[in-house]
Amino acid sequence: MSDTRDTILTVAIGGAAGDGVREAGASLGTLLTDLGLYAHLSFKYPSLIRGGHNYSRISFSREKVFYDYNHLDVLIALNGDSVKRHIGHLNPDAIVFADAFQPDELATLGQNAVVLPLAEFAKSINASPITRSSVALGAFCYLLDLPLPKMVDVLHRIFQGKESDANIKLAEMGYECLQKLGFRHTKSITPAPPSEAKEFVEGNSALARGLVAAGLNAYLAYPMTPATSILHFLAKKQDEYGIKVIQPENEISVINMALGMGYGGKRVAIGTATGGFALMQEAFSLAGMTEIPIVVAVSQRYAPATGAPTHSSQADLRFVLHAGHGEFPRIVMAPGDPEEAFQCGMDALNLAWKYQLPVIVLLDKHVSENSMTSTLPSNGTIERGRLVDRVEGDYRRYAITDDGVSPLAFPGTPNAIIKVSSYEHDEEGIATEVMDTIKAMQDKRFAKSPYLARECADHDSVKVYGDAGSSNVVVFWGSTKATILEAAKHLEKPAKLVQIVWLEPFPYERVAQELSGARAIVDVEGNRGGQLAGLIREKTGIDIQKKILHYDSRPFDPLELAAELNTYFA
Amino acid sequence: MENLNLSTSSPITWCPGCPNAQILVAFRQMVTELVHDGTLKFENIVALSGIGCHGKITDYLNMNTFTSLHGRLIPTMTGVKIANPALTVVGFSGDADSYNEGMEHLVHAARKNSDINLFIHDNQVFALTTGQASPTSPKGFKGKSTPAGSTEEPFDPIPFMLTVGATFVARTYAGDIQRTKHIMQAALAHRGFSFVDIIQPCITFFDTREYYKDRIVWLEDSFPRTDRAAAIAKASEHGDKVPLGIFYQVNRPTFEEELHA
Numbered sequence: 001m002s003d004t005r006d007t008i009l010t011v012a013i014g015g016a017a018g019d020g021v022r023e024a025g026a027s028l029g030t031l032l033t034d035l036g037l038y039a040h041l042s043f044k045y046p047s048l049i050r051g052g053h054n055y056s057r058i059s060f061s062r063e064k065v066f067y068d069y070n071h072l073d074v075l076i077a078l079n080g081d082s083v084k085r086h087i088g089h090l091n092p093d094a095i096v097f098a099d100a101f102q103p104d105e106l107a108t109l110g111q112n113a114v115v116l117p118l119a120e121f122a123k124s125i126n127a128s129p130i131t132r133s134s135v136a137l138g139a140f141c142y143l144l145d146l147p148l149p150k151m152v153d154v155l156h157r158i159f160q161g162k163e164s165d166a167n168i169k170l171a172e173m174g175y176e177c178l179q180k181l182g183f184r185h186t187k188s189i190t191p192a193p194p195s196e197a198k199e200f201v202e203g204n205s206a207l208a209r210g211l212v213a214a215g216l217n218a219y220l221a222y223p224m225t226p227a228t229s230i231l232h233f234l235a236k237k238q239d240e241y242g243i244k245v246i247q248p249e250n251e252i253s254v255i256n257m258a259l260g261m262g263y264g265g266k267r268v269a270i271g272t273a274t275g276g277f278a279l280m281q282e283a284f285s286l287a288g289m290t291e292i293p294i295v296v297a298v299s300q301r302y303a304p305a306t307g308a309p310t311h312s313s314q315a316d317l318r319f320v321l322h323a324g325h326g327e328f329p330r331i332v333m334a335p336g337d338p339e340e341a342f343q344c345g346m347d348a349l350n351l352a353w354k355y356q357l358p359v360i361v362l363l364d365k366h367v368s369e370n371s372m373t374s375t376l377p378s379n380g381t382i383e384r385g386r387l388v389d390r391v392e393g394d395y396r397r398y399a400i401t402d403d404g405v406s407p408l409a410f411p412g413t414p415n416a417i418i419k420v421s422s423y424e425h426d427e428e429g430i431a432t433e434v435m436d437t438i439k440a441m442q443d444k445r446f447a448k449s450p451y452l453a454r455e456c457a458d459h460d461s462v463k464v465y466g467d468a469g470s471s472n473v474v475v476f477w478g479s480t481k482a483t484i485l486e487a488a489k490h491l492e493k494p495a496k497l498v499q500i501v502w503l504e505p506f507p508y509e510r511v512a513q514e515l516s517g518a519r520a521i522v523d524v525e526g527n528r529g530g531q532l533a534g535l536i537r538e539k540t541g542i543d544i545q546k547k548i549l550h551y552d553s554r555p556f557d558p559l560e561l562a563a564e565l566n567t568y569f570a
Numbered sequence: 571m572e573n574l575n576l577s578t579s580s581p582i583t584w585c586p587g588c589p590n591a592q593i594l595v596a597f598r599q600m601v602t603e604l605v606h607d608g609t610l611k612f613e614n615i616v617a618l619s620g621i622g623c624h625g626k627i628t629d630y631l632n633m634n635t636f637t638s639l640h641g642r643l644i645p646t647m648t649g650v651k652i653a654n655p656a657l658t659v660v661g662f663s664g665d666a667d668s669y670n671e672g673m674e675h676l677v678h679a680a681r682k683n684s685d686i687n688l689f690i691h692d693n694q695v696f697a698l699t700t701g702q703a704s705p706t707s708p709k710g711f712k713g714k715s716t717p718a719g720s721t722e723e724p725f726d727p728i729p730f731m732l733t734v735g736a737t738f739v740a741r742t743y744a745g746d747i748q749r750t751k752h753i754m755q756a757a758l759a760h761r762g763f764s765f766v767d768i769i770q771p772c773i774t775f776f777d778t779r780e781y782y783k784d785r786i787v788w789l790e791d792s793f794p795r796t797d798r799a800a801a802i803a804k805a806s807e808h809g810d811k812v813p814l815g816i817f818y819q820v821n822r823p824t825f826e827e828e829l830h831a
Binding site: 218244246248249250252253254256257258259260261262263264265266282283286290410411412413414415416417418419420421422423428429430431 | 578579580611613614616618621626628629632633634635636637638639642643645646647648649650651652653654656657674675677678829830
């Protein structure tokens, strides 16, 4: 790590499922954000409810942190297993908090093994065992000389009455425990001036808020990791947002019900993991055929089939690009972090209505469930599209227009008869087998294409970071943005980092322009086939030879990735 | 609305004499009457269909329609009703459409008590795909995919729908247009999930007109419509006599009422 960089510290909280590891991570990330720092949290867990090993890992700094690191400066072990699992991934001088240590662990850690009576403290105030992580949060504040009152404030906000007193009391006890020992970390970090606008937010919640900012009326979903937290977030907030949240009997019902609601005039989004989206294929095609606006949030997890449910993948790019039988226009966008998730959620709903077509927001486990210090807009814009409130005379739902977008009226509108059909249909919406009509309707839908291409050019469909003039280029999409931007801090040579956000329509001119003249282009993806590289070749003719492909379902480590990239760049 | 024209430009492609046309006539008459007497606003009616011979009906209705996918009209209907509870949502489906492909939706719509009206064109055969055994085909049915005869027991929709919680359960016969119309009207008037199985002989692939001619019997007006056990027992008398009429009707809060409460 170069000396000019601000210190980046990494802390992990490990425990069994049910130990509140996720909540403790969120509390810590919020605290660090409130202290004017930047934090990135990844949450790792197996597919089970009790037991197993969960951990929240957070890297933080005064400068923006895009991803968290494998090696820790602080480990908060809520059980003995956590010490065992992480002891091999500690930076020099790393501190470990635990109830107790094994002799071999003490031998390795020496005085950096800090016994914190987590369970005992919780028991002493008759609090439930899940609150014991707060002892460590308090101790963490003393360890890094961070203000305890800020932590108290965070616990107050996060627990809102429910057990907040116990958590606060335990944090104070943890702080005092370390204070008595006078124990500080050798590394330190100074809080920065706090910013009101910054918050510590998870990708799925940010996406959900983007949808709401674009006037969402309803969200429908069947639970499936890693999309489930969109459902949970919106269900909890539905009254505040004035939306309806519905969990139908299966994914097929989700999308068909959503299309019924869209036909009825509601702005609807649905969400699922890629396995659930596989079940929706026929109705996704129906959305294309009926031109009913719909947003589908699809979060990738390791597949095929049930795969590794709580682990990540970027192997479904080709799947969503070609989803649904037949040919019909669609938009596919893949945000790389919570701020982009918000933007894509808002754009997706607006564009679905403007162009009357299905829009996919392609996420993955990391974008969905990781949290990051972010600035999200406080409000959004709502594009209603070509709505018709009153009809006098002729109304044809599929009237042929120059841009392929027909006037959109809903049932209940006097003088309008609104017919939609899964069959190819004429302008009125009546099934047809007349070949000229069939061709005309397909041309009508694809008349939207040039307008979609213009939207693609007008949006941040390609983003460039790093040294824009460098002939070393890294190209990527989705959540790999996070690891690549973090890895870039450790590159030996300057590099231009090219993120492709819109995958359909594909911004081929811009991509070709950004890649042309490069001496070395490296494609980085979380799949085995190099799906983006294939897409770039298809759309631009540029054949990327150098690929870093990761398909073990676990994320890239920024330092390991930087080391690998360094071998490519002269 | 004096001249309610419910015909469309679409040529009717059902087989000449197909009882589907009788269902179409019953529905058009009912809509005309309800609109004329002010019970319904024409623009507030939405008719949906699945896929099969029955599914062509939406093309023949000059009103708001949604021709859905095979087996998927039920969640689509619920979606329309949630979107705008002022709409009257009617769905036409078939025995393969809702007893095969969309069975799960049938169960859950009943359980939810979604305020929608489902009319099943039950011809006991796959007709549009030219004659295979359907869930309501009798055991031993010789279709193109079961040349030696179907080995499966038929599905009995009425007791099933009573068991899973439908709040309006009826059976009618397509050939009796007036009674079918009255049952449709009662279904629409019912607040909650209305289920009507319409026996609709397929004159091409499974002509049951003779079979039903002497078997169908209409329930007495005195039949107790709120006794589920009695309704199940009555509906199960499916032998020498096939009882028709409204077996059951009770009130329960609807899905949409609860959702919008």
